[in-house]
Amino acid sequence: MSVRTLDHVNIVTTDLSGAVAFYRDILGLIPSDPPEPLKPEDIRWLNDAEGRPIVHMVRREFMERREYFVDNVGNPTGSIDHVAFDCDGLDDMKARLDAAGLDYRVSGVSGIRLTQLFVRDPNNVLLELNFRG
Numbered sequence: 001m002s003v004r005t006l007d008h009v010n011i012v013t014t015d016l017s018g019a020v021a022f023y024r025d026i027l028g029l030i031p032s033d034p035p036e037p038l039k040p041e042d043i044r045w046l047n048d049a050e051g052r053p054i055v056h057m058v059r060r061e062f063m064e065r066r067e068y069f070v071d072n073v074g075n076p077t078g079s080i081d082h083v084a085f086d087c088d089g090l091d092d093m094k095a096r097l098d099a100a101g102l103d104y105r106v107s108g109v110s111g112i113r114l115t116q117l118f119v120r121d122p123n124n125v126l127l128e129l130n131f132r133g
Contacts, residue, residue, distance in 0.1 A: 009083050010056045012063050013123050019057050020044045022122050026096050027085065027129075029055060054085075082118070082126035090115055090131040 013019040023029045029046035032053065042062035045053035087093060097104050097119060104119040117129040 008054050008056050010058060011121070011123055011125060012058050012060050014060050015122060016041075016044060016057060016059045019122050020046065023055055023057070026093075026100060026102070026119075027087075027127075080125075082128045084128035084130055087129045087131050090117075093117060093129060093131075 011019065020031050023046045024031055027046075029048065030051075032045045032047055033040040034043045034045050034053075034056070042059050044057045046055040046057060047053050094104075094117070097117070102119055104117050107116040107118065108114060109116070113133055115131045117131075119127050119129065121127055
């Protein structure tokens, strides 16, 4: 047995529609309804271009009803420092971030030809957007 890959990231939010809009409009992820018995008013899945639900966006109230531990939504994310996405279209992403008026930082790792954009989502989760080549 071994871990093959990261399956998804679960983000708790107080503004489901706003968070989904950010990941759709800025990152280009594709929203979809979760499978039953989950309800789209509580949870939305955000899929990559191949249809994999890599981000699960969950209303805080749903998590509280389900008695999951939820702490400090909208504040720093505890031991998780950031979530990284493998991306393409660097110039397009910069244009989207600029058009949305979002602050971001550009960094790079020249030894592996990697450009990184760091931006915070509406829930204060730090995102690392990686562009190779």
